[in-house]
Amino acid sequence: MEDTIVYAHKLSKTFKQKEAVRNVSFSIAKGEVVAMLGPNGAGKTTTLSLVLGLLKPTKGKVQVFQQPPQSMHVRERIGVMLQEVRMMDGLKTKEMLQLFRSYYPNPLALSEMIALTGLADADLTKKVEKLSGGQRRRVNFAVCLAGDPDFIVLDEPTAGMDTTSRAKFWKTIHHLAERGKTILFSTHYLQEADDTAKRIILLHQGQKIADRATEEIKHQLSRQYVSFRLNGKLNRAKLDMPDVLAIEEREERIYLETKNTDALISYIMQHFSNAYDLRIDKGSMDDVFETLVQGSREK
């Protein structure tokens, strides 16, 4: 239990009749990098706010470092980047970073904060309110790292970043993960979750619908297709076999959904002499996501 960073048990949050989060449980161990994935309105921000103690759960319990999330011990050891926070105006970037460093018992060196977040010298002497949106995100990220946190929580961290900043940002996150930091971030970009997190918690309409290793989720649920073109008409009866999960015809191609691409290809080679241009398509994360969300709807 010493290594449990977050323990969330049956969390529910209701806002004026509307249930934003329903019965969500999970725990995060030291050193894990976890993505909280879900479409807009899935309850990601609410769940993170509950973990951070910014909201009180209607039901359930949450602990961070075995303590209530509002406790000073927790606040000194976490680094947080929330959506749409504008830092105090009237201070220069460097002054503000120094100010936040003074709040923590073991702050990160200023030079390191700057190196990690890629703030330029020119940004440091500017007042925070004069910075562009992208630069402000960097400042917020630097402030998040001010206390050299053991646990980093990021709510939609790359929203509003351009492609270059985004790549740089995730590189830093990978670097921090290698240093043994525990990281929890929310995103609605599947690619980001796939690239960075070892584990994905999938939320949909306030409920947890999956919580597994990223690879496992992809493997178990990835759809695979064998597709080909045909001279002549398709005799569907010939495809009535267990390996074929679904048949779809579009753009003059026939798509067969399957879990066993190898067996299906050899079957087609043998039985469809008029087939040509065979192709295998592996499902992307987007397909996985669709499948999971649909699965939860059918339940």
Added chain:
Amino acid sequence: MNKILYSCIAEVKRAIRNPYYVLWSLLIPVCFYIIFTKVFTFNDNAADQALWEAHYLMSMAAFSVMGSSVMTVGIRLVQDKQQGFITFLKVTPLPEYVYIISQMVGQSVIHILSIVVIFFAGALLNDVSLMAMQWVLSGVWILFGSLVFLALGTLVGTMNKVETASGVSNILFLGLALLGGMWMPLNAMPTLLQDIATWLPSYHYANGPWEIIRGNSPAWNNIFMLIVFLCLFMVLSVYIRRKQEGL
């Protein structure tokens, strides 16, 4: 301890870099002072005029400090709340009350500057001459009395919209100044308004230095009323904050 110290230093920097500060806390009070002592004169004999010049100087110093207490602190707190900064503070090791206290301390340091500048303006423009002790006591009274209005500022700071806060604090500030006798002498106003004034914190605030420059000491009644208002504003502000936390 360092947290508080560094926060206060940061707040002093923020306060002095605020462009509205110079306008509202220095320029406008000094302009009013010039208008009401140089342009319009109500007094026929020289002795009365000299007293009026000292009296109005105290009014303007109190007016300036009261204004920046209510307006700056209140509006800034609402702004910080609206921009998500207050929420963000809750996940950092800086308690919200330390942030609010540092705002008050930072603003008070700036008030020393306001008081000195306005007193100097009086001494230079109108040769207002008081005993050293009277200058110091009036300054100290205005500085510490402003705590009441800083507390009122934190009460304004519980509002959710900058527009509302700025409207409300403007009305409060100007209303308190006018009805408390800071703009024109109370005895020039109708009796009804004079009666109202004795129930306002602004009157009790300004009356301290008004008595001091006349060689009297401030009435106990003034101190008592200021403490009552201070407690009232603080309790309300804390109560509303607690209630908002509950969400």
